Amino acid sequence: MTDIQNRLKEFSLRFNDYIEQFFPLPDGAEKRVVEAMKYSVMNGGKRLRPFLVCETAKLFDVPLFPAAAQTGAALEMLHSYSLIHDDLPAMDNDDLRRGKPTCHKQFDEATAILAGDGLLTQSFELLSHKAVSADAGVRCELVNLLANAAGAYNGMIAGQMLDLYAENAPQDTDCERLIKRIEEMKTGRLIRYACEAGAILGRAPMEERLAVINYARKIGVAFQIADDILDVEGSQELMGKTLNKDAAQGKATFVSLYGLEKARQMAKELVEEAKASLGIFSTRAQTLKDLADFIIERRS
Amino acid sequence: MTDIQNRLKEFSLRFNDYIEQFFPLPDGAEKRVVEAMKYSVMNGGKRLRPFLVCETAKLFDVPLFPAAAQTGAALEMLHSYSLIHDDLPAMDNDDLRRGKPTCHKQFDEATAILAGDGLLTQSFELLSHKAVSADAGVRCELVNLLANAAGAYNGMIAGQMLDLYAENAPQDTDCERLIKRIEEMKTGRLIRYACEAGAILGRAPMEERLAVINYARKIGVAFQIADDILDVEGSQELMGKTLNKDAAQGKATFVSLYGLEKARQMAKELVEEAKASLGIFSTRAQTLKDLADFIIERRS
Numbered sequence: 001m002t003d004i005q006n007r008l009k010e011f012s013l014r015f016n017d018y019i020e021q022f023f024p025l026p027d028g029a030e031k032r033v034v035e036a037m038k039y040s041v042m043n044g045g046k047r048l049r050p051f052l053v054c055e056t057a058k059l060f061d062v063p064l065f066p067a068a069a070q071t072g073a074a075l076e077m078l079h080s081y082s083l084i085h086d087d088l089p090a091m092d093n094d095d096l097r098r099g100k101p102t103c104h105k106q107f108d109e110a111t112a113i114l115a116g117d118g119l120l121t122q123s124f125e126l127l128s129h130k131a132v133s134a135d136a137g138v139r140c141e142l143v144n145l146l147a148n149a150a151g152a153y154n155g156m157i158a159g160q161m162l163d164l165y166a167e168n169a170p171q172d173t174d175c176e177r178l179i180k181r182i183e184e185m186k187t188g189r190l191i192r193y194a195c196e197a198g199a200i201l202g203r204a205p206m207e208e209r210l211a212v213i214n215y216a217r218k219i220g221v222a223f224q225i226a227d228d229i230l231d232v233e234g235s236q237e238l239m240g241k242t243l244n245k246d247a248a249q250g251k252a253t254f255v256s257l258y259g260l261e262k263a264r265q266m267a268k269e270l271v272e273e274a275k276a277s278l279g280i281f282s283t284r285a286q287t288l289k290d291l292a293d294f295i296i297e298r299r300s
Numbered sequence: 301m302t303d304i305q306n307r308l309k310e311f312s313l314r315f316n317d318y319i320e321q322f323f324p325l326p327d328g329a330e331k332r333v334v335e336a337m338k339y340s341v342m343n344g345g346k347r348l349r350p351f352l353v354c355e356t357a358k359l360f361d362v363p364l365f366p367a368a369a370q371t372g373a374a375l376e377m378l379h380s381y382s383l384i385h386d387d388l389p390a391m392d393n394d395d396l397r398r399g400k401p402t403c404h405k406q407f408d409e410a411t412a413i414l415a416g417d418g419l420l421t422q423s424f425e426l427l428s429h430k431a432v433s434a435d436a437g438v439r440c441e442l443v444n445l446l447a448n449a450a451g452a453y454n455g456m457i458a459g460q461m462l463d464l465y466a467e468n469a470p471q472d473t474d475c476e477r478l479i480k481r482i483e484e485m486k487t488g489r490l491i492r493y494a495c496e497a498g499a500i501l502g503r504a505p506m507e508e509r510l511a512v513i514n515y516a517r518k519i520g521v522a523f524q525i526a527d528d529i530l531d532v533e534g535s536q537e538l539m540g541k542t543l544n545k546d547a548a549q550g551k552a553t554f555v556s557l558y559g560l561e562k563a564r565q566m567a568k569e570l571v572e573e574a575k576a577s578l579g580i581f582s583t584r585a586q587t588l589k590d591l592a593d594f595i596i597e598r599r600s
Binding site for chain 1: 391408429435436444457
């Protein structure tokens, strides 16, 4: 394993221990929904988004615990909710997620819908809690920005709606514009949020905030391109999900649009641009730069 | 119409005009989800929760626009999300809501799930916005309390999980305890939130805040009892939904538990207690007192 892989691995182990505390099981029969929430959140994952929150926060001397970690936990809960709902029969109808039964397969559909709702709701409860920052203005900004990034207006929900539409888009659709918009809204906004949250927590000056936003935009697109490449040539075992699904569904992706070679080249350039955006922080941002490289080198 | 009915009607007309502004339609194909959100929110409703926010806020001299109205709009969005998700085939599988097709019938299941998610998310975006209060501490408290009241730990989601469980509860279940817990979590918490939000907006002294919380608890239970009574002897036309559903599903309700006569008596006593809790405000709380009476006298 490379150094950044080790760091990510170490972080994810610590983070898993940390986030588990937010899911105490109630006594009554309603505990089923908390079990489903916990099952989905604790089901592996690279913890890329909380890692980005914590590494960006570090640039601005924000304490890891509880400020950065709790913000990261809120974001990871929101990410998990989106996976649960995306996997539902009415949406992507997936049976496997990271090699395990999806939430509605392990529990049932009603419980999965409620578990997603519960994680989304809990995410805002965490963010608005004093532990995140003594400054209520900071907490409100974090809440407002997350709601916007995850919302139905140019946010994650709009991205998912567009993604569903894309499966049956008319022949004359501008595919390039469409997949760029889906990436930007469905995955890009939350990755950008992860980095911006670190800057908000640290009350960063605007120039530095813009630098991490720029970095996040670039790695966001690179991440999606890498995902599309892995869908074509990744290992099903490592990925823990059905591959070649995009092609089977006739879905436009960065790979179907540009071909493997050009897609790989684009991702490489984006990673270089992402690293360059962090120049202002010099060596203090080394981990974030290594992470950018890792995003396109990963095998799962 | 009685005076309170006129007031409610007038309020709901103004509120409908007001809340519509929050649903501008985007240009892209993702507008479908916003159409579904708007369809569900604009589909009638008594606007009881925002009315409670605004009337309670008035006790503490909070401006109606935008502070109280925007808080009420956030709460109504959250309430609408819960109705959309509760109506889904995997949940209560309802085709009609207020005499119109439910969201998944009018659109489709995927869009309805996303529309619910979108309204829940937008609710927190509204609450954390500066228009609600210049004091970020107030906004954070509103966000945190709403997330808690709507959440999976003793909140609305826990109530819905328990309600689903109740349909197949074992024979030896303590039905009285069960339906009281469902009422408290599924509907009670949000009604309490409506009144408490008014007190938070107005930075009310603790004694007055407790008075409105107490009022809200009592009318919350009375409201549920009245609903159970209407399910048995209401007019299907006025209610705009399938009646006698509880009995058909063999579901325990306040009526099945205590009988019509005793249930009616309990609701009456709760309303008297609710009105007495507001004694501290004397005549300034007349509208809230009239509302308490209306809750058990309404025909829909």
